[in-house]
Amino acid sequence: MLWATVGVVALGFLIALEIAARRYGLPGPMTNQVREVIFAPKSGPLLYASMALMMVVLTWRERFIAAGVAVGIDIVFFLVRWAVDAKMMFGNGALWVIIGYAVIAVTRRTGKERALLLKGIGLGLLLVAGRKTGDTWLLITSKTRPTVLDQYVATADHALGNPSWLVGRLVKATGPVGDHILDYVYIQLAVAAVIVALYQLRNVAAERRFPRHHLVRTFLVIGLLGPGIYMIFPVVGPIFAYGADGGHWAVADLWPNTPPPLDAPHHMPFNDITPRNCMPSLHTAWATAIFIHSRKGPRILQFAGAFWLIATLGATLGFGYHYGADIIAGVVFTLTIEAALRAQVRGWDRSGIQLVAYGAAVFTALLVSYRFLSTEMAETPWVFGPLLILAMVSVILGYVRTTRLWEPKAEPAQQPEPQPELV
Secondary structure: OHHHHHHHHHHHHHHHHHHHHHHOOOOOHHHHHHHOOOOOOOOHHHHHHHHHHHHHHOOHHHHHHHHHHHHHHHHHHHHHHHHHOOOOOOOHHHHHHHHHHHHHHHHHOOHHHHHHHHHHHHHHHHHHHHHHHHHHHHHHHHHHOOEEOHHHHHHHHHHHOOHHHHHHHHHHHHHHHHHHHHHHHHHOHHHHHHHHHHHHOOOHHHHOOOOOOOHHHHHHHHHHHHHHHHHHOOOOOHHHHOOHHHHHHOOOOOOOOOOOOOOOOOOEEOOOOOOOOOOOOHHHHHHHHHHHHHOOOOHHHHHHHHHHHHHHHHHHHHOOOOOHHHHHHHHHHHHHHHHHHHHHHHOOOHHHHHHHHHHHHHHHHHHHHHHHOHHHHHHOHHHHHHHHHHHHHHHHHHHHHHHHHHOOOOOOOOOOOOOOOOO
């Protein structure tokens, strides 16, 4: 019943976004996904990562067959595109395999086996649909929010020492090597999430059931709720509002060499192309979720999760996509969502309600302070800077302390009964 409800809600949401995109003369998420059955996909790695998620419900023999079929189909598409000089990209084979198993689930499976396979297919398709709906959301934010609040956030960022300007200069100093590494980490965030999720879901095929909580749940909820905040608090980012990428819409070409001036902030009009996708930083939110869920994995996965978080922070700030204030909001946003999902799984109690309520209150306070106290924050950075960091740290500590109490306590090892000495 739960999965059926999720499916109906997701379908309704996709239809609504499709209609909204059509109003602006552009294809929506459903149209873009259908096109990728034949035409070159936007992201081949994402489609193969989605297929990998689907395959957690298959046996090893079925996985090898599915992977082989996907690669074979992609080779055929590659040869045809090469022959007609079309755009080159792989991934169609993975999408065909997912669709093929959907047909198999409906026509060849019954009972619990059908339900399990459909869950795996749904998991894979939700990851793809999340990417498509995100693209449509970004379009909607640029079309429906003609003014942005960058000047307020940039002013508030003085309390943090203008970290985007600082990291931007550091990344620029590393040259093309650092730029390429951070760019790859930033773009392939969903693939990193799938790697962690595959570890969490490694026993699904043997146990014939999914764990009650895993990374994909958090990832999808972040992607569902985050764009709603974009609509409430539209921000385009330093490289657009204060950099050359903003063209004549920018305040001035200041990023990353010259911090913005301490003038009275106000709403500023901006073009209808650039997405208002900064507050909160969802890349930071997703990277934080990857870091949290990698803590229970082997040492190499823990290192990878920590690296992806640090590199994502470097990319979001160093490329001028986000302010420091966005990063703090993104961390609080993720911990609140993760706490709510874990509390829902284990059953709501006082500690769970308090943690979620506190995280939501801190997140709301951050947004309100960025909007209405930005000038005061910039004028007294030695007060508000530590306060912002303390607010984030308090949510982190609250999450760690509460979730540790939720962990099942290990039973003490049984001591062998004393044996009488043998004479």
